[in-house]
Each structure stands twice: as structure tokens, then as C-alpha cells.
Amino acid sequence: MLYFSKLRIIFIFLISIFFILFASSNFFKFSNGLINKKINLGLDLQGGSYLLLEIDNNPLIEQKLQNLTITIRNYFKDKGIRIKNVKLLDQKISFSVEDQFKQAVLDVFEDEESDLNPYYPRFKSHQLNIIEENELFNVNYSKQGLIELKTSSQDQALEIVRRRIDEIGTNEPNILKRSNDRILVELPGLDDPMRIKSLLGKTANLTFRFVSNNNEDSFGVEKLQYEDGSEEAIVSKRIILSGDNLLDAQPRMNNETNETVVTFTLDRIGAKRFGRATSTGIGKQLAIVLDGNIISAPVIRDTIASGSGQISGGFTFQSATDLALLLRSGALPAPLNIIEERTVGPDLGQDSIRAGMIALFIGFILVVLFIFIKYRIFGLITNLALILNLCLLIGVLTIFEATLTLPGIAGIILTVGMAVDANVLIFERIKEESRNEKNTLIAFDSGYSKSKTAILDANITTLIAAIILFFMGSGPIKGFSLTLGIGIFTTLFSVYFIARLLTVLYISKNKEKEGLI
């Protein structure tokens, strides 16, 4: 265990230099572009907001099924089959047909080429399940159908969330999918997430619909509240225009009324529809509905054929800016709820870094002093290995541009405390061996080899704990497990290569001395 070839010594030396360079690039700036990596600071250290959003897919499922009832009815009507008693309850469509058509209906739903009920060959499942029960057919989404629906709504929502956050212009946001109905948003440096929260909390589903004064509308009507909660109005369910037809929206000052408004531009189809609706509906009230609330319901005075218009509704400049932003970035497929929020202000982050560094420094000094007093010259070697161990650890974190959290700093400090264990095991063993063995070299050699299994065992158990933490833990805990886990490898390297090399160099010069350790 005591022999080092020249090549190996050079190798150890080069590796150490390599990592030290990377570690130091956190503190100094190198003029060349090669080593310009840095450890990322976690949100708890640099300050920022962590938001976990959950997509509430229920309204979307309801709406899809609502559309599906019409599709089903029309589809079978073309085939000369009349669908009766259609009902939508608990995300389930139920209907009945005359007995002689039952098989035909089932065949359509179970046909793998069916365009009414798409088949996913990879999962051997249809989009919809159909069950016959008490003379009724029950149709609902299959498990796979729900997964497809959730995945696609997650994709859309992610895109919209990204657009909204980009519009506000925070630095380097991190927007990620979690399971199939969640979105994780990390916003470094943002200490007041109020505005983003309110922007993400809105579905921004915009529709233009006529206010109907009688209840006789072939599409049905619904009673909606004005946004300020003051009044209600009966609005047709027929949608003239929706937010999808919008090309652009901007906040503006209306010079005549001295009011803040949102102006919008429509795409070609939208402009055509808007023109037709405004020409036939002169004198009627057109309600502008956002997420089920009426913003305003102006009376149409003239045909608007230009494909642009404006929304007024007692906006402040801020609320007009936000509405324009929401309209520009588009509507979410389903409402989002914030189910977890963690925000750390930048000054607390600074305090945490300072406290962590002080703790690291003091812990390090205490351990180093203790080890030096205990082992003298070999303590010095252990300490040197410990310092290099720290450099290696920071170097590895830098190369991977890992994220350092406050618990991560705790992991580094803990590594300092536990890293000496391996050297202690070795030196204690050497002490024991040299009681019976007068030859220093043999005593050292057997000390190293006999302590090997214990050291491996000790580190593997800690590594198991670190790996589990890494895969099970979230955010900051991951940071802890990362430094603890990497610390194990750098510790083994520093003990078996650096400390051993130094020990060998020392004893080979002093092997005649008695009681070396």
C-alpha cells in the first residue's frame, strides 16, 4: 500500500491542480474563457421565489366532454342513429339508443381506426371508455385518455406560463414540468412574487358575447357578474370572438375620455367575425368577459371593420398593462393553483451565506486544530489532505455547475467533520500495528490495508443515505445530499492518494526514527 510510481504522483498532482483551478474560479476571474464556471447559488442563498403550480384540469375535462356530447350526437345522426337522453354528470356522458343500434354504437367506440374515439396502440387503450349499464351507455375518459389530456394541457400551460414570465422580464427563470399536472417555477432574485402570482393565477379566457335581454337564445344564456361585483347581466353563451383571435394587445391612454384602455388587434378571421357581429348588432350591448366576469359591456354604435378595438373598464395603468400582457400571452388551458410557495428575500440570502461561511470557517479551524494537537506531523498531513478535499469538493461542484443551498453548506461542513474519520481509522490502526511491529514501513503498510474494509463500509453507509436523500428529497435537501455524496468521493481520493502520498514521503525519509506516530 505504500508504493507510488512516478506516473501516479504526477497524475495525483495534476488532478489536484485541475480541481483547485476550478474551485478558485469561484473567487477570481480568469482572463481565459476556459475556466469561467461558477457554483450556482440556490434560491435560499441568492434570494428568489419558488412556486409550484398545479393545473386544475377538471373544468377542461368538463368542457371537452361538453363538446363531445355534440360531436357524438352529430356523428351518429349522420349514420341515422338517434342518440337520446344525453346527460353529463360526474365527468361521464350517458345516453341511450334504440336496441337495434346498440351494437353499431359499441362497434364505433371499439374500432381501432375510429376517428370518434382515437386509439393509442402504444398503450393498447382508447381515449374513451364505454360501458353499457341499465340500458344506458356511459362514456368517460380512459386512464390513458386522461393522461394524454393532462400532458397536452401541461404542455400548453407551460408555454403560456413561460410567455407571461418572459413578458415581465425576470432574470433566468427556471420553468419545469413536474409529474403530469404540475409546473415548477423558480425565479431567482425576485423578492416580491405578488405580481407574478396574480398573473399566473388568471386563466385569461377572454370572450366577446352579446348581452341578451330575453332568455330566448338558442345557445342558452348565463348570468354573469361585473368584475367590480356591482351588477349582473344575462349574457348569451354564443361566443362571437375569443382571445385566440387576438394578435396583439397594448395598454393606451384614451385622450378623449382621459381613461386607460387596452387596445387590441384581431387576426383576419377575428376581424371578419367582429365586423359581422358589429354590423348586425348595432344598438346591442357587447359584453367583454374575462374568466367568467364581465369587464365592460359597451353598446355597439357602429360597424367595426378595421379589426381593432379597445376595452375600457376603469383600469389603472398597472391593471391595463397586466391585462394586455395576459391577452398577448394567451389563455391557459385550465386554471392554475399555487400549491407551494417559498420566497426568500436577497438580504436573508446574504445573511445565510455569511452565516454558512462563518460556520464553515470556524468548524474547519476547530477540526484542524484538534487533529493537529492529536497527531502532530501526521495531523498536519491530514489537515493538508482536508484542505485539498475541500478544494476538490468545491471544484467538482463548480465543474458540474451544481446548485449550492444552505443545507448544502451544512453538508460541506459535515464532510469536514467526517472526512478525518478515514485518516483517524488509518492512524489508529498504524499505532496498534506498531506496538507489535518494529519495522515502521511494515506497520504503516498493514495499518493501511487492515483499515481498508472499515473505511469502505463507513463511506458506503453514508453514501446510501446521501443517494436516497438525493432522489427522495426536494430543493434544499437535494443540495445537502449532493455535497455530502460528492464529499465522500473527494474524501476517499484525498485520503488514499494525497494523505497517503504525503505519509509515504514523510516516513520514507524518517523510517529510522522510533515512535513516529
Next chain:
Amino acid sequence: MIGFNKYYNKFNILSISLVVISLFLLLFKGLNFGIDFKGGSLIELRSSDSKINVSSLRDTLNQLDLGDVSVKNFGNETDFLIKFEKNDNKDVIEIIKSSLDKSFGNNFSFRRVENVGPKVSSELLKSGIIAITVALFLMLVYIWIRFEWQFSLGAILALFHDVIVTLGLFSLLGLEINLSIIAAVLTIVGYSMNDTVVIFDRVRENLKKFSDIKIYDLTNISINETLSRTLITSVTTLLALLSIFFFGGEVLKGFSLAMIFGVIFGTYSSIYIANTVLVRLRVSQKTVLRDDDKS
């Protein structure tokens, strides 16, 4: 040589009572779960006006109908930690902000805001329990591969002892259990295992070497031989942990405290639980040699 083995019985009784008391505490007093596992909101405030104190803050907040509100100083006189059960109002933070501004003037900075919904908190609790269970299980597998079953049993009993007593102490002192405590418990599991394995390694080595020494004395010899290592490593680890506890800031206090308890219990249990299991199972040279013959 220190006669650790003379106290095997006494400390076994002590450990069993500690575990029983801890289980009672966990069962009847329960743990003080933080918002990570219970759901709810947490706000860390810093006031620039030293006249503001906990009771005046509490009075203001109690008018807001937030449910169970707790207000504490956090680290020093001008920092406060406010916690309350989940409030369904999405803008609750904004409401608190404006209400505090009204009562005390604009003297606060919101240093930290955490909001954990009931769904997330129950998921976090579940994954925390799974993490600890999986860790204990993998340790069991590892030690089972490495040693004979008597050793595995000893090590696992020592692990359970450490985890249960540490949690019992948290229950007794009413300290908060949050995500970082789970990390601490898992690290304790690793540390305690580490300590036990080092002593077991020596017991096994000695069992093969000496056929005429009874396990009762053999464990004592092994403990003594590894004692200085056990102590030195405990001291350096404790030095690091104490430094986190005193200088690492409020956020890491609970974590480092749990680890400090865990290191002390872990060191104790590898001497007084793991080894006594070997003694009580009458492990002898045959136990380890038979196994070697097989392989």
C-alpha cells in the same frame, strides 16, 4: 482497558426505557410538525422599529382571522417568525402586509415567505417517511451482505434506537420537524451505521483470531481497540456540528441539533446496543467461521 461490558445490562435497561418513553411521547404527545408537513404559511419579518414586539404583532395578526397564529422572535429581537394554518385566501400575504403597514407603519421587510398547500405537505410527509424506511431497509441489506445475521440485527436495533430516541427527544422538547430534520435523521442513520460497522469489523476480526475468549469479553476488547477512533471522529463531527449550530444561522439550528443528538446516541448505541445483541445471541467463533466455509 475500560470495562464497558460491566454495564451492558444497566445500559440495556436504560435504552429500552428510553425507547419506550420515546414511543409513548411520539404516540401521545406527537411531533411538532412544521408547515412542510402540516401545510400552512410562514413569514419571517425584520422590523426596523425596535419598539415592535411579539405581543403587539400578535394582537394585530389576531384581528385578521388567520386561524391558529404563532408569533415568535427568530434569532434576535427585531426578527420575527409568524406561522399560521392554511388560509384559503390567495392574497393572504398581501393582506397581512397592508395590515402591518397600517398598524406599525412601513417598518417591515419580508425576509422569507413560505406557503405549503395541504396536498404538497402530505406528499412531503409521505416521501419523508418513505425515504427513512428505504434508507433503513438498504442499510439492512448492506449489513446483511457484509455480516452474519446476528450482526445485522444488532446494527439495525441500534439504528432504530437512534432514530426513535432522537425523534422522542424532539417530541419531548417540542422542536419543529421539517424537511431538514428528515435529512438530519438520514445522516444520523448513516453515521450510526458507520460507527457500528467499524466496531463490528473489529469484533469479527478478533473472533477469527481468538477462539478462547468469550464474546462478552471479546466485544469489550474490540470496543476498547476502536475507542480512540470512535471518540476522535465523534469529537470532530461534533465540532463541525456545534459550529453549524452556533454560527450557521437560525435556519440550520434544528438540523444541527438533531444531528448533535444523533451523533451522541449513535456513538452510545454502537457500543451499548449493537454489541450487547452479539453477546445475547451468543455469537462465537463458529458464527463467523461457518460463514467463511460456505463462501
